[in-house]
Amino acid sequence: MSTKSRVSFSQSLAKWIAPGIGIKRWLLLLLAGIFVAALGFAFFILNFLTAQNQQYQPVNWLFPVAAIAAGILMMSVSLFGYAHWLLLPYRKNQPAGIIDTAYAYSKRHKGIKVVAIGGGTGLPSILRAMKPYTSNITAIVTVADDGGSSGRLRRDLGVLPPGDLRNNIAxxxxxxxxxxxxxxxxxxxxxxxxxxxxxxxxxxxASVTGSLESALIETARVLNIQGQVFPATMDEVDLIARVYIGGKEVTIHGESAITGAKGRIEEIRLSPPNVEAFAGSVDAILNADIVVLGPGSLFTSILPNLLVPGISSALRATKALRVYVCNIATQPGETDHFSVADHVLALEQYLGRGMIEVILANNAYPEENAGKNTVYVMPIPQDHEILQRYDVWMDDLVDVERPWRHDPEKLAGVLLQNRPQVRQNSVNGSVQKEADSLVKT
Amino acid sequence: MSTKSRVSFSQSLAKWIAPGIGIKRWLLLLLAGIFVAALGFAFFILNFLTAQNQQYQPVNWLFPVAAIAAGILMMSVSLFGYAHWLLLPYRKNQPAGIIDTAYAYSKRHKGIKVVAIGGGTGLPSILRAMKPYTSNITAIVTVADDGGSSGRLRRDLGVLPPGDLRNNIAxxxxxxxxxxxxxxxxxxxxxxxxxxxxxxxxxxxASVTGSLESALIETARVLNIQGQVFPATMDEVDLIARVYIGGKEVTIHGESAITGAKGRIEEIRLSPPNVEAFAGSVDAILNADIVVLGPGSLFTSILPNLLVPGISSALRATKALRVYVCNIATQPGETDHFSVADHVLALEQYLGRGMIEVILANNAYPEENAGKNTVYVMPIPQDHEILQRYDVWMDDLVDVERPWRHDPEKLAGVLLQNRPQVRQNSVNGSVQKEADSLVKT
Structure with missing residues (x-):
């Protein structure tokens, strides 16, 4: 690229006028169109002047009008041809219309700045919700994953586990x-x-470029994604938990083992604890309009990000609206029997109060498609202390096909459009009572 | 895509005039430029007309000239802005200049139609040679490979071995x-x-799309390659050879085993023999300006393509110039002690006479960098029968760093530019004699 950028202006000009490259026909047509329109325009003025002085016989009014129309047509055709020619090398096999592409690009480029923090399985619903509205999306995901394909690559190749990054990029x-x-x-x-x-x-x-950061940039380019996906940290980090299993407290290493243990998580921490936050993630949080935590596994997807000191500092410093999106269903071995309030209290335990402003929770609990394993997260009891500390937005957020998951369109509706209405819902007791009746005891 | 293509013209027009998408400023500037230039032009015509009739005082000549100049400047700026805006969504992370890209695309798109037939290791030098001059390159490669990574994928996933395709795409x-x-x-x-x-x-x-053909098209798109790479056949095919090893004749299955046996190859064939040629490959040969066989392993890369009946039929039918590029060095276990003539006679054994018109062979045999293992292919003896049947072009084709390989630039020079000179070289006895002295006995 460096040699290309050094070519002189005259070389560049020479290419514009080189024979047979197909651009001159459009520029000539443009000039011809301008000439014809100007001719019509000149005679228009002439007719106007002579109309005031009867000495000259005015030319037919039809000629100027026809010449101007023909000139405009020629110019329009030329502009379309010019656009088509310019885009040829870039559009190969990209069948979407030029104006559709340009319009969508321009509109999304000015969308609100969203940061979504979480992990592999829950976060994609936020990203799918937001991507039609804005390209300014940053997903921040944990790299403490050690299971499955990611775990094998981590052990075999010594790379940061890519699984959560992959799901969110997709x-x-x-x-x-x-x-x-x-x-x-x-x-x-x-x-x-x-x-x-x-x-x-x-x-x-990551091997070829020597860094995960470059790998993520190139991946974004190849997949032509809206927004970016960053790790919370580039440091190699493990998740360690104290878990109660059958009355005994044990220490478990590794995300996949913690989830697999199916005990009650007492405490979770990173090892080493003082890893450095990824600069891009910190910047994105500080510059965001809205930061969304979750949805996703509380202990193994959301908290591992927030336990990186730089990430929680940025969250405290940002002026963005900070929303916690609570899961719809509880997760065995992680959040059994948790209500929305329990999720928030767990966050407070690690992050203190004031880290989030809004709690967004689901208030629809359909039985259809839910299956036996879906245990809905219980709503906040009506007199619970956290109702004083947070703005609580409740709405129907379930995906009717898989009601343990969020529906991206419903999420987008709440986060982008229906805020005032949702705020009202949160203080509307009838919604609460209806939800209370569904709590399993 | 189907829904996108169904949007009506009015929706498309609505997007052009939608607020804030950044295009209207350029179109308005263009209109303003046209107006100013046309005004200048109109007064120019007006002055011209009134100059013939002294009753009107002509306006100052300065005004029309200045207005036309200002109008052209405004239009130029607008056309640049319009181009920049249109290309924004396509150019992400593609730093090369717009005009450089458009110029190179246009030039290469009109280049001569080249087909190169061979295999994994030799053919890339022809492709590298030709790609600066033309985008109309088709590489046809064998899919009888069964060694290494390709062989493992062939066994594990049941796909056609991608190795040779990969090297040529790259x-x-x-x-x-x-x-x-x-x-x-x-x-x-x-x-x-x-x-x-x-x-x-x-x-x-290939798994995702369900066909190797779609996979190759998508790969070409992602890597933004010049030209295309096709298999000789999509059928699963094995290479079988009768080989003399230590006085005994044995039958060996599989390309990698044949090369590994290090015997003398008596006969080579495909199993099954009547595989169907890939239609794209046949079309490319029929429509080519020049078809180049090799360089590459005679028995395991070039012949496996030509043994596909549809490929050899197409070669006989095409009006393209057919050139055989002989290897520079002999290959142990394949072409030990082979002269250029022996290579051609081996081709004739399988394909009959008249399949190729030109033999392109190297006549430089440097000792520097050659190492102990490089045994140069011996030139054609001066009175050899094949000199009557073929046009023989000889030239220095070696890569000085690795003299057992072809230098792409030298190959391109011979194939595209220096034909007459090279034809002369071929009948110049002194070159022959010089080469003869290098033959090892």
């Missing part, structure tokens, strides 16, 4: 695109069995 | 680009050790 990409499908493709046979292609992609790019 | 891509480096990256540890990332990429894409 959520910000065009779901229909072949590259996104490829990215989420899992090999099912042989040595490669179980590996997600996107994990191999990120890992190989 | 040769047609921008060597400096990160994606090309990624494509050629080999994992060196764990389960993935030895796999080339590009092989995984092609295999995963």
């Amino acid at each position: 959520a910000l990409a065009d779901d229909e695109s072949l590259m996104t499908q490829l990215f989420q493709h899992r090999f099912n046979r042989g040595d490669l069995g179980g590996h997600a292609f996107g994990n191999l992609f990120i890992s190989a790019l | 040769a047609l891509a921008d060597d400096e680009s990160l994606m090309t480096q990624l494509f050629q990256h080999r994992f060196n540890r764990g389960d993935l050790g030895g796999h080339a990332f590009g092989n995984l990429f092609i295999s995963a894409l």
